[in-house]
Amino acid sequence: MNNSCAIKTTGLSYHYSKNVQTLFGINLNVERGSIYGFLGPNGSGKTTTLSLLLGLLPHQRGDIEIFGQHLHASRINILKKIGSLIETPSLYSHLTAKENLEIYRPFYGVKRERIKEVLQIVGLEDTGKKTTKKFSLGMKQRLAIAVALLPNPELLILDEPSNGLDPGGIIELRQLVKDLNQQHGMTIVISSHILSEVEKMVSHLGIIYKGKMLFEGTLPQLHALRQKDARLLIKTSDNTAALPLLATYGPQVVGDAIAVHCSSNNDIAAIARSVMESNLDLFLLQPEENNLEQLFINLTTDAS
Known part of the structure; x- marks a missing residue:
């Protein structure tokens, strides 16, 4: 068993019907102390995977280890170390934040003082007698996370927590996730289809598509992959004449430009020389922004 992993799955498969x-x-490998972004479009299998990790669905095929223990053999002990928010948070709209937490507190067997602590952690300590129905969506989401934090978990699992949040709410959520990881030492798994946002908060990434893992690794490994797939946009006075000059770079016509694969500054210089030496005017030589969304498109296109 690998004790450096908070979560390790091997060959995890699931059928909803025959x-x-x-x-x-x-195959998931979530390191202790990491913020792991579990990425994929809706319907890709994120919620199913997380539900299996929490024992919310019957285990069918494959192995699940959490904190070095097999889930099916030590489920109760493992779940005591996990806080989770899966799909829509269950809150009582007629109750205050404190009253909502008091409903859940006995189930976790924690002292009443813990309510004050988690409200401070999520920034809701000053909501007083304000009922939850008057909360913004971002406040409701933070209160739902507060419920998950009641048992002071070592592992926090958040399924699409930024759904429906406005930009301000997303920024607050991002900072909360970072604080929980850095100040409270929690390992966090956060699933999302908002790729650019997740990249700003995670240390590790797993990309899932149609129930299959396409990528897993650290942010530097992801950035290296992005660099490998980088493209350069070129416009000349005669793109038709320029195409054969760029044949070794895999040119593709993109609108009124040509896109070529480019992995280094030396490639850029060689391309510019080739065009200029052929007496063509060079109007544009611009690296294409290869953000996480573009990488996801590349990966999913290759997997289709």
Whole structure:
């Protein structure tokens, strides 16, 4: 067993029915102390995977280890170390933040003082007698996370927590996730389809598509992959004449420009020389922004 992993799955597969398979051999490796972004479009298998990790769905095929223990053998002990928010948070709209937490507190067996602590952590300590129905969506989401924090978990699992949040709410959520990781030492798994936002808060990434893992690694490994797939946009006075000059770079016509694969500054210089020496005017030589969304498109296109 690997004790450096908070979560390790091997060959995790799941069928919702005989003819509908949702997961295909998922191998997750979530390191202790990391913020792990679990990325994929809606319907890709994120919630199914997280539900299996929490024992909310019957285990079918594959192995799940959490904190070095097999989930099926030590489920109760493992779940005591986990806080989770899966899909829509269950809150009582007629109650205050403190009253909502008091409803859940006995289930976790924690002291009443813990309520004040978690409200401070999520920034809701000053809501007083304001009922939850008057909360913004971002405040409701932070209160739902407060519920998950009641048992002071070592592992926090958040499923699409930024859904529906405005930009301010997303920024607050991002900072909260970072604080929980850095100041409270929690390992955090956060699933999302908002790729650019997740990249700003995570240390590790897993990308899932149609129930299959396409990528898993650190941010530097992801950035290296992005650099490998980088492209350069070129416009000349005669793009038709320029195409054969760029044949070794895999040119593709993109609107009124040409896109070529480019992995170094030396490539850029060589391309510019080739165009200029052919007596063509060079109007544009611009690296294409290869953000996480573009990488996701590249990966999913290759997997389709």
